[in-house]
Amino acid sequence: MKYDFIICHYGEIALKGKNRKFFEEKLIENLKRALKGQSPFGDSPRVQRISGRILVELPARIGYAEGVAGGSEKAKRDKIKEVLRNVFGIVYFSFAVSCEQEIEAIKKKAVEILQNKTVTNRCDRIKLLQLSEKQRLHFKTFKVETQRSKKDFPLSSQEINEKVGKYVLKRLAPYRTEGSGARVDLTNPDITCFIEIVENYAFLYLEKIPGPGGLPVNVSGKAISLLSGGIDSPVAAFYGMRRGVKIIFLHFYTQTQNSIDKTKKIVRILNKYQFSSKLYLVPFLNIQKEIFQKTNPEYGCISCRRFMFRIAEILAEKEKAEALITGENIGQVASQTLANIRATEEATNLPVLRPLIGMDKKDIIDKAKEIGTFDISILAEEFYCHGFLAKHPETKAN
Template sequence: MYEHILVRYGEINTKGNNRSQLERLLLSNIQNALGQWPQIKVRRISSRTLVSLHGAPVEAVLGKLEKVFGIRSLSPVMAAPLDVAAITEVAAQVLEEARHLGSTFKVKVRRGNKQFPLDSMELARHVGGALAERFTELQVDVHEPNVTVHIDVRDDGAYVYADVVEGAGGFPVGMSGRVGALLSGGIDSPVAVWQAMRRGLVVDLVHFHSFPFTSERAQRKVEDLAKTLAGWSGSLNLNLVSLTQTQAAIRKSCPEGLRTILLRRMMFHISTALGKQYGWLAFVTGDSLGQVASQTLSGLHVVDEVTDLTIIRPLVAEDKLDIIRRAQAIGTYETSILPYDDCCSLFAPKRPKTQPKRDEVRLAEAELDVEGLIAAALQAVEVKKIDRDA
């Protein structure tokens, strides 16, 4: 029965003077992710973190830890005192648990505790020989074994395991600062948000809607996406911003071919003002170059000029199929493809201009009461706190 989970770091290991600070942040994020099991204890052991289960279900805990950014890999482990016979016995238990995986095995030792009397090769030979005598139906294969029994010898004991589970990688959320992010309800923007969080960013979500022209089901779809993303980062603020008045003004006063570009500029105007309230230095979008009419290089250039926020576009050079695969992997795809219109698709012009010129866009925008529309949108912002599933 596995008693602990051994957590290995990802890019944290590449950091120097601030590594201990990042480790503390990761520990805090791990504890928050496992809050439904108050009996669990989390502590650092050298360049690892040990999660002691105390009866919590190992598979459920692994599922939570797989979504904590900053973790490179995980292993359910059994602990043994620093005694060769005890380590051998625990290794036999681990191999017994894993023997269904195949007919060959090997033993691999990492000796972090240099005071242990046997070196890595000596301990591997001793334990491997004992296991071969006990499990006569299994063969030793040091090159391509079906099962590898790992023994990690530390100052406080030895940790023995056979399974290595891939983690989310990246940096702990909270390391890199706070940003806003556009969450549209499509396939791309949730993936962009996920990638931003993976770089250690705390993300405040912004969703622009056109209620009553967009439905309550469209809003619930976005809330469901936000909840899935919260499973990776913890609680998220979802800012619901109405564009109904803005779209009516654009439709009344501006050329049809420029409607989408002008709408995007207004989104960035409003987001910039919202960012001053939150303290954002950057804004994340799901733009992918050339994917839709407003995401040409000319379109992005014309939109970006209205904000002093740094615009982060994690998907700008990504292939659509790669984005879809990532959406499937992180759990947002099935929700994203639900057929509810967002504010952009609902009011899209028949022939959008794909190579807008800055002067013509500025001239068209001059027909709008930009400051008044920004103020009206900010006054009606609804903020929802989205928590991760228990």
């Protein structure tokens, strides 16, 4: 038996009222883009909305055998998991099997998928009594949990839980060995058999795989993200994407190719969250020299950032972006005191979004590691103000 669908559940999209359809359609579009070209979907993934869920059809059904015999099937599932974990808007998703909307069919299907958990290194349906003790049931307790959005189904969710649970207990009873075997635990079960009754389908699955949450990319407009090459700015861009913002990347470089190469690598990593990205590279050395020749050295870094904001605003007008995004964090460096943040922000008419403003450095580093940008960000980097930085930069600019 094989999985034939992936069910994707979203969160706050359901609260969008009259705009909900727009958000759902954007999530479907993003799912199709993410899965296109991936095995087994080919160039035309079949994705649809159904009863407050997004349903992805598996054209070549994927088995759920585990261990050695199920290795290739597991590899396929793992690849799909990796892709879906990067699609913003998904709260969780599940590989599911479908069956007729009849209680007898649902009961039999529940036993089939639970029996799969009894086998570790083979996928053939031999009798479990012939297996060694270590190969018998890999769970001792279970429960059945039903969601029934189709209200004309003749049984309530609780009645389905009870009937399926009793049937599972009866069918798995022969596999009990001294103290082992399945029993019901509604509080803290080893495994849960989830059942969903929706429209013309009945779905069953055993696992809820966390997604990234947030909103689908490209539902909240565009923003220019200033990438410094450090740890913070890629994380800020990530959080912007997570709230549905399409990110245009902007990097100011001075004189080494290293800074450009680092930034390109970071953008390639972040691109998996929004499928296509633009990166603008702006030479900044001559502007930097002029600033430090003609201004008080204590104000040098603040003046640099004001120029960057002005250039970013010009780019935003070209790209029809409505905001800037930075990795600024209160008190982290001299330019990021409240007074200096205000002084730099006055250089632009656009709102400046700072997703990291209240985060601890450790939390930022942890997120950078999670999204895969940390190892690149900590490579030897080029500092904008290198060679010009005052010994005591101004922290209370006006």
